[in-house]
Amino acid sequence: MAKVLVVTSGKGGVGKTTSTAALGAALALSGKTVVVVDFDVGLRNLDLVMGAERRVVFDLINVVQGDAKLAQALIRDKRCETLSILPASQTRDKDALTPDGVARVIDELREKFDWVICDSPAGIEKGAQLAMHHADEAVVVTNPEVSSVRDSDRIIGMLDSTTARAKAGEKINKHLLLTRYDPARAARGEMLRTDDVLEILSIPLLGIIPESEEVLRASNLGSPVTLSNPESAPARAYFDAVRRLQGETLEMSVPSEKRSLLAKWFKRRVA
Amino acid sequence: MNILSFFNKNRNSAPVARDRLQILLAHERSSVEGQSDLITKLREEIIAVIAKHVAIDKDKVQIKLDRGASVSTLEIDVEVPGLRDSGEGKKGPDSAKAQPA
Numbered sequence: 355m356a357k358v359l360v361v362t363s364g365k366g367g368v369g370k371t372t373s374t375a376a377l378g379a380a381l382a383l384s385g386k387t388v389v390v391v392d393f394d395v396g397l398r399n400l401d402l403v404m405g406a407e408r409r410v411v412f413d414l415i416n417v418v419q420g421d422a423k424l425a426q427a428l429i430r431d432k433r434c435e436t437l438s439i440l441p442a443s444q445t446r447d448k449d450a451l452t453p454d455g456v457a458r459v460i461d462e463l464r465e466k467f468d469w470v471i472c473d474s475p476a477g478i479e480k481g482a483q484l485a486m487h488h489a490d491e492a493v494v495v496t497n498p499e500v501s502s503v504r505d506s507d508r509i510i511g512m513l514d515s516t517t518a519r520a521k522a523g524e525k526i527n528k529h530l531l532l533t534r535y536d537p538a539r540a541a542r543g544e545m546l547r548t549d550d551v552l553e554i555l556s557i558p559l560l561g562i563i564p565e566s567e568e569v570l571r572a573s574n575l576g577s578p579v580t581l582s583n584p585e586s587a588p589a590r591a592y593f594d595a596v597r598r599l600q601g602e603t604l605e606m607s608v609p610s611e612k613r614s615l616l617a618k619w620f621k622r623r624v625a
Numbered sequence: 626m627n628i629l630s631f632f633n634k635n636r637n638s639a640p641v642a643r644d645r646l647q648i649l650l651a652h653e654r655s656s657v658e659g660q661s662d663l664i665t666k667l668r669e670e671i672i673a674v675i676a677k678h679v680a681i682d683k684d685k686v687q688i689k690l691d692r693g694a695s696v697s698t699l700e701i702d703v704e705v706p707g708l709r710d711s712g713e714g715k716k717g718p719d720s721a722k723a724q725p726a
Contacts, residue, residue: 356634437676499642500642500645502645503646504646504649504650506654507650507653507654508653511654516675540639541637541641543637543638544637544638545639546643547639548641550639550642550643553643554643554646554647
């Protein structure tokens with residue numbers, strides 16, 4: 355049965371789009387059919403992070419308003435054929451996204467894909483509410499930093515009160531994804547630790563993504579980090595997260611970069 | 626404590642962040658459902674009670690809130706011109722006149 359997953363955070367810039375792309379690609383590599391949907395109307399970026407920006411013809415609003423068929427707006431990823439993207443509109447106003455129209459598109463996507471991953475805009479306004487409304491599961495992306503944790507707490511409250519599942523008295527599965535984590539700084543008491551954030555937000559942990567230069571490199575290249583460098587620390591953390599999302603129980607760890615002695619030596623020489 | 630905090634000042638900021646968040650979120654969670662305007666209501670009702678008896682300038686009401694882990698304080702500072710007029714108000718001009726004389 356298809357699952358609708360929202361990637362949300364409240365605060366901007368914490369890694370929602372990066373995580374949507376990385377999780378989507380990792381799920382697709384595991385053999386599932388996946389669509390990533392950009393709900394950030396007016397400020398779309400998922401297409402750019404996925405490297406599909408030059409192939410956008412129609413978008414979510416065209417489909418919601420009936421100007422294009424869903425099949426016309428979906429862009430299939432060139433590197434991974436079970437992965438598709440439904441981009442957001444760049445220009446039109448936000449009110450073009452109607453609750454009924456979104457419900458119709460989500461229903462149609464549920465029939466075509468195993469996973470529908472909705473990339474939420476920042477904030478707690480209409481766009482964020484529409485993105486989370488049909489979700490069965492939610493990934494709450496949080497940085498180990500006070501304003502991000504506070505905003506995540508608000509978003510968790512909204513997930514439990516305003517979504518379709520919440521209104522029907524059903525549970526929505528919430529997962530915490532801690533991003534931009536620096537284990538060394540956390541150990542020195544300079545950064546909130548994982549158990550601090552878990553104690554405050556009290557939702558289960560899906561994964562810890564270490565701060566890494568690979569993430570910027572991936573978005574420079576227009577490729578999810580799980581495709582561009584599957585062996586990198588953040589990519590391995592995302593692969594683990596995806597396995598947990600599918601029900602596996604794995605020991606929690608913060609992956610670090612694997613570097614052979616030779617590579618270290620070589621890097622020092624070059625630098 | 627002071628010596629310890631002096632040495633740790635630049636390092637252990639994470640525990641401070643955690644404590645601040647815990648206090649803040651405990652309040653925000655309880656105020657999400659309907660209680661968010663509690664402060665507004667308290668202010669309006671307290672002022673209404675005072676206004677029954679004395680004339681007050683609503684712009685000169687100061688409200689301070691300090692949310693702590695176990696106890697919060699709400700401080701309402703009302704300037705009451707009526708009392709000054711009847712008490713100090715009369716003495717003021719008198720003493721002002723008295724000085725030059």
